[in-house]
Amino acid sequence: MARILIGVSGGIAAYKSIELARLATQAGHGVRVLVTANAERFVGAATFEGITGAPVLRGEFDPDPARGAYPGDPTPEHAPISHLALAERADAMVVAPASVNTLAKLAAGFCDSMLTTSFLTTRAPRIVAPAMNGRMWEADATQANTATLRERGVTILEPAEGALASRGERGRGRMQEPTEILAAIEAALASAPPREPAPEPLPLAGVRVLITAGGTREAIDPVRFIGNRSSGRMGIALAIAAAARGAEVTLIAANVTLPVPPGIERVEVTSAAELATAAGSAFENCDVLLMAAAVADFRPTGAAGDKLAREGSGGLELHLEETEDVLAGLGVRRRPGQVLVGFAAEHGGDFVGRARGKLERKGIDAIVVNDVSDAAIGFESEENEVTIVEREGELLVPRADKAVVAEAILDRVEALRS
Ligand SMILES: Cc1cc2nc3c(=O)[nH]c(=O)nc-3n(C[C@H](O)[C@H](O)[C@H](O)COP(=O)(O)O)c2cc1C
Structure with missing residues (x-):
């Protein structure tokens, strides 16, 4: 089974990423979740932790209590450089929901959170599921950022048409359903070239x-x-x-x-x-x-404050x-x-x-x-x-x-x- 890294940013659809984490875990994958600070205004980390059985990470300076391990992996004896470990070990990374703001950061190559840093550094297939108001999706900048990511080989799961979070509003902006996102992850895993076996950890790594x-x-x-x-x-x-x-x-x-x-x-x-x-x-x-x-x-007892002069000294006795x-x-x-x-x-x-x-x-x-x-x-x-x-x-x-x-x-x- 695969190691799946889910990045969650701040948008109403964050509640759907809880279901995504549940489905992926139920399918037997080892799931780790990264949240932006704003994502936690919408959903709580405790829910993801309960579902995945692994700590949720936020800032790139925060230590990872699981030392970069995915559920099912043995916990490494030493803490790795944790802001890269999860990205290195991931078999697939998905950002769902990707807010307009996070989408822009991903396209620009920002590294101001565990989510953005992992997205930049992972070699695993990357999937982005934007979710936003229709006008935000259609905005020039959002379209340009999406095109940039697509050119770089990122799979964009285009938002669907339908009722949006704002009462009475319809349009293109709904995040794809968790089942569809998981299907896209499975497809990416199936077509990804086999990963080279992870190098043996160095014998004194982290010591x-x-x-x-x-x-x-x-x-x-x-x-x-x-x-x-x-x-x-x-x-x-x-x-x-x-x-x-x-x-x-x-x-x-x-x-x-x-x-x-x-x-x-x-x-x-x-x-x-x-x-x-x-x-x-x-x-x-x-x-x-x-x-x-x-x-x-031994050391001389009480070093002289000034340079000792030979003239007139009659010799020098040192007490050690x-x-x-x-x-x-x-x-x-x-x-x-x-x-x-x-x-x-x-x-x-x-x-x-x-x-x-x-x-x-x-x-x-x-x-x-x-x-x-x-x-x-x-x-x-x-x-x-x-x-x-x-x-x-x-x-x-x-x-x-x-x-x-x-x-x-x-x-x-x-x-x-x-
Ligand atoms: C109630 C509410 C709902 C929001 N929903 C969305 C959304 O669905 N998509 C989006 O891109 N931004 C949405 N936002 C705005 C983002 O939360 C905001 O741009 C934030 O800076 C995103 O931060 P992040 O990308 O670091 O998580 C919403 C804001 C509020 C207050």
Whole structure:
């Protein structure tokens, strides 16, 4: 059975679209209804919702509680970009009744509601059933708009002659009967070329992934800092790979000079404290956290307000204080379903054992550890070799380009989410 999208605009005949929705649902189709604001002055959304068993949508900014699914479809795990989802999945779209106003918008290509946006974007056969007073139907503009739509391949179900809503008035303007409209929908479905199977949804579609990258800088004075050699390459490789898997990516970049492709939200930070604040505010809304940044463990106590002068200083002693453990702090706040992955650069010895200790202390799901005693991998290098340590088991990802390592890490993230 087909997925049918019914658009209802503001006119007396809107009551007939309730019957259309009922007939289409009874015929076994999955029906979703879009209304204009004015349509709801004539009919109530609750009636359509009761008949179709699915929420009615209005504005293009409103989230779809059914996540773009038609009755009979499984509800997707993640919310799609809802102003396009219903149009994309429709097998046929009908606007009934099409008011003079909505007809003009459809012809002009307006996108100011879910109805007009869906009509513009759907690839499915489109049917329009105008309903209006006879003089409005005969008006030059209405005729020109109807001709424009017809030229674009839209099926126009011309209004019929007969008694109009205005008392005592007759003329051409009556919307075609719901049975006739449904017959036109069935005919359009029968002659439409078979749709290509919907592409498999991307594995991280709609998943919000927060990634930190780069290395923090802790001020000594206004011009000097204590930093580290992290370039941000690993974090950026993760951001690119996660976005390619459909994720909504936010990258918190600490002193990263490398660019990121469009579509990835980038938040710039400098110090560990700034990174903690940025990560803290984005954390609640993320599903996956990948803490790839090298965050300072210590910072100078009280950075000097003015540049420190060498002359007459007799040397400089720095006192360093501990910074906050960002990941451990977030681990305490985690909500069920969130996946938290830490990164650790360890120097030789039993680096995997030390990483496992951190995993347990910080209450996270996995820790990606590399041995920075090997100069060929890790900081500033295009390549990396890591061990992904999880609560149960560990996986060695042999030396490879950071893009390849990123894919291996995201495979594990997907497994941890399932
Ligand atoms: C009682 C009443 C009945 C109306 N009937 C119709 C109609 O049958 N067809 C039409 O095109 N407009 C009709 N209108 C005017 C539309 O509701 C108006 O143009 C509105 O802006 C349409 O908005 P929409 O296209 O966004 O739904 C009627 C208005 C009123 C007050």
